[in-house]
Every structure is written in C-alpha cells, then in structure tokens.
Amino acid sequence: MKGYLFLFFSVFYLTSCQLAAPDYDQIALSTAHDQNRHIKIELIDIKANDPSDSSGFYVDVLVTSLHPSYDVGDDFSYTMDRFISSSPDLMHEATSIETLSHTKEGTLLEFNQVLIRQFFNETLKQGEHLLNIPFYVKPLYYEQNITFEGLSHDTKQIEKNDFRISSIDVEGHQLLLTASDVHNLKGVNVALLINNERIHPTYTTTTYNEEINQLQGVFEFTQAIEEPFDLTIRRHKIEEKVWTFMLPTTVIVP
Structure with missing residues (x-):
C-alpha cells in the first residue's frame, strides 16, 4: 500500500511540475517595427530554447531593404544590445547571433530580406514582460x-x-x-x-x-x-554610421 501511495504522490508531483512550467510554444508578443528610408526592421518572434540544451530564448528580427541599390545581406551589418532585461531583477545576455535566409519554419525569404536571430540566456519567467530591444544597423556601402x-x-x-x-x-x-x-x-x-x-x-x-x-x-x-x-x-573622410531602431514589445509567457 505504501508503495502505491509513493507512486501516486510521485506521479502527482511530476504532473504538477509539468503543469506549472511555462508553455514556451504559446509565448505571445506584440509586433514592433521601425524604419528609415533605406531599411525596415520588424520584430516577428520570440522563441524559447529547449531547456535541455541551454536556458534562454531567441529574438527574431526581419530586415527588409527599401533601396534597390543595396544588398540587404552584404551592404549592412546587424546586432542587438548585449544585455536586455525582462524585469528589474533579471538580465539576459546575448551569446550568439545568426543571419538567415529563411524563417524558423523553413520558408525562404524574399530576395531583399534577411532574418537576424539573436540568442539571450536566462529563461523568461511566466507572466507579462515589457522588452525594449534596440536593433543596430551599420551601413557598409559608403565609398570615398x-x-x-x-x-x-x-x-x-x-x-x-x-x-x-x-x-x-x-x-x-x-x-x-x-x-x-x-x-x-x-x-x-x-x-x-x-x-x-x-x-x-x-x-x-x-x-x-x-x-x-x-x-x-x-x-x-x-x-x-x-x-x-x-x-x-x-569625400575627404568617410565617417562610421550606425542606425538605431527601437523595437519595444510586450511578451506574455503563459
């Protein structure tokens, strides 16, 4: 009898833990975008990583070139802040960044688009978070x-x-x-x-x-x-230029 009770409470405990864990597949966020006359920046997804791999989440930003003279993949470099916060007591540090020609579902992007995916460590807690994500673009095409x-x-x-x-x-x-x-x-x-x-x-x-x-x-x-x-x-001198785009979003982790 004691064995059955132990098994029951063990199953109950594990089930409770699973129910309490955040459902990262159901993360909801408000869309955010910014642009200048050259380029459009859109925050399109925040996706948690598999906890068995490393704790954290991906931020996906879609970049669209608005100027036919420049190649969105070769004529610009991209990055986000190294640190962002989801709450006053929780900071997330960027550990990797990728430049992709397809979405997470494998759909190819348009010729004038790239996807920038940056990984931040530390899992997002359950609840609602306001993330302010600056996105930086450095034009590389300037000629003297x-x-x-x-x-x-x-x-x-x-x-x-x-x-x-x-x-x-x-x-x-x-x-x-x-x-x-x-x-x-x-x-x-x-x-x-x-x-x-x-x-x-x-x-x-x-x-x-x-x-x-x-x-x-x-x-x-x-x-x-x-x-x-x-x-x-x-030109007498080519100066380094960096464009800053602000992508504030509300993220809800169920």
Whole structure:
C-alpha cells in the first residue's frame, strides 16, 4: 500500500511540475517595427530554447531593404544590445547571433530580406514582460569616390551613395553646385571626369550650412563645360554610421 501511495504522490508531483512550467510554444508578443528610408526592421518572434540544451530564448528580427541599390545581406551589418532585461531583477545576455535566409519554419525569404536571430540566456519567467530591444544597423556601402554620369544644367535631385545633388547650373566655364551628404562635406573634392581623367577646377568658392550639412559651391574650369558631362566627388573622410531602431514589445509567457 505504501508503495502505491509513493507512486501516486510521485506521479502527482511530476504532473504538477509539468503543469506549472511555462508553455514556451504559446509565448505571445506584440509586433514592433521601425524604419528609415533605406531599411525596415520588424520584430516577428520570440522563441524559447529547449531547456535541455541551454536556458534562454531567441529574438527574431526581419530586415527588409527599401533601396534597390543595396544588398540587404552584404551592404549592412546587424546586432542587438548585449544585455536586455525582462524585469528589474533579471538580465539576459546575448551569446550568439545568426543571419538567415529563411524563417524558423523553413520558408525562404524574399530576395531583399534577411532574418537576424539573436540568442539571450536566462529563461523568461511566466507572466507579462515589457522588452525594449534596440536593433543596430551599420551601413557598409559608403565609398570615398562617387561618379555622377550624364549631367546637365537642369539636373536636379539625384542621389548616389547617400550623396545628394540638389541642383546644378552651368555657365560657360563655371559649375554651380548645391549638394548634401551624410558625411561631413568640408574638404570634399569636385572634378570633371573627361576621358577617364579628373579635371580639377582652377578656382573654387564654397559655403557650408553645417546644420543640414549642405554645400553651395562655384567651380571654375579652364575649359567650357560641354553637356552632358560626368562629375566626380571625392569625400575627404568617410565617417562610421550606425542606425538605431527601437523595437519595444510586450511578451506574455503563459
């Protein structure tokens, strides 16, 4: 009889523990997204790891390129914070990050998408949690030398490598240029490109608006500027840029 009672209470205890354990397959979260004019970031899933492997959870973020000139897999690098908290007394540390071309179900993503999966240790407790997940994107495509081809006096609002020409005016030997850039424009070098040779101006006068990083310049050459023409821009310095996207989400662990 004692053996049956022991077996009964053992089964009851194990069953109670299983019922009390969080059902990680039923984690619910509110969607979160953020974007700029280049890229869209979406928090699409939080998935607990198998406890028999290592205690923690995965955060899945879908990245979609909004600019056809750049490759979402090669032209950017991605990461999240090393530490996030799900409660005042529980911190989670990132231990790995993956870049995937498919979802967790195995569905292939679109050509302009990648999935970033970062693993955080320490299991999420049962209950409701507010997670603030910053997501960082570093553009890798910036070039020091840019060439604009086939320009004329009525060229307006064209952009290449995040360098924007707002307007161009040609008056004989003179080129009047208004442009802006994501990098500091002070020291930028402007030249004509003729037969693969850079032709530098003999006289230059420029003014800068530091608040909007805009240049207005007059560049005078020894020869008349024939249209269409090619213009080369040489940046003085390429600065490191990191974009921050905020992905706040409410997570409910049953």
